[in-house]
Amino acid sequence: MKKKLTLFAAVALSLGATAASAGAVDELLQQYQTQGAGDFSAERGKQRWHEDHPDPEQPGKVRNCSSCHTNDFKAIGKHAKTGEEIDPLAPSVNKERLTDKKFIEKWLKRNCKWVIDRECTPQEKGDYLVFLRDQ
Numbered sequence: 001m002k003k004k005l006t007l008f009a010a011v012a013l014s015l016g017a018t019a020a021s022a023g024a025v026d027e028l029l030q031q032y033q034t035q036g037a038g039d040f041s042a043e044r045g046k047q048r049w050h051e052d053h054p055d056p057e058q059p060g061k062v063r064n065c066s067s068c069h070t071n072d073f074k075a076i077g078k079h080a081k082t083g084e085e086i087d088p089l090a091p092s093v094n095k096e097r098l099t100d101k102k103f104i105e106k107w108l109k110r111n112c113k114w115v116i117d118r119e120c121t122p123q124e125k126g127d128y129l130v131f132l133r134d135q
């Protein structure tokens, strides 16, 4: 009997963990809406992703989200500044992607500042996330 209970607890725990990680993007989307965002659009997210912004350090050059993550979300990216490798962003090939709210928020903040030279709005962040989670 004890063994059965332990097994049950283990299964329940692992189910709980899966549900929690699957919900990271959904939870953030809800949070962004309470901060004033409307409906999110993967199409807009895609456009924003490819949008060029002037590079403040290199006149005439531009920055966008692909500068480091490349246009192939299933491939390994390369940091535009440090040259370091970045694991594929696509959740379809990288199960760890978009599972941790704090990690997502931290990097959206940094990357928006680097690319757009300001923090992204809740609307912009949500559009990026609904686009990225389909990759």
Ligand code: HEC
Pocket: 049, 064, 065, 066, 067, 068, 069, 079, 080, 081, 086, 087, 089, 096, 097, 098, 099, 100, 103, 104, 107, 108, 111, 112, 114, 115, 128, 132
């Ligand atoms: C200067 C290089 C660089 C640019 C440009 C860049 N990123 Fe990133 N991004 C990183 C690095 C480095 C990480 C963290 C390391 C990792 O996740 O492998 C990261 C992580 C992320 C994550 C976290 C993914 C996860 O696992 O949860 C998201 C989301 C993200 N970036 C979105 C964007 C968006 C949107 C843009 C455009 C506004 C962008 N990035 C532009 C370098 C960049």
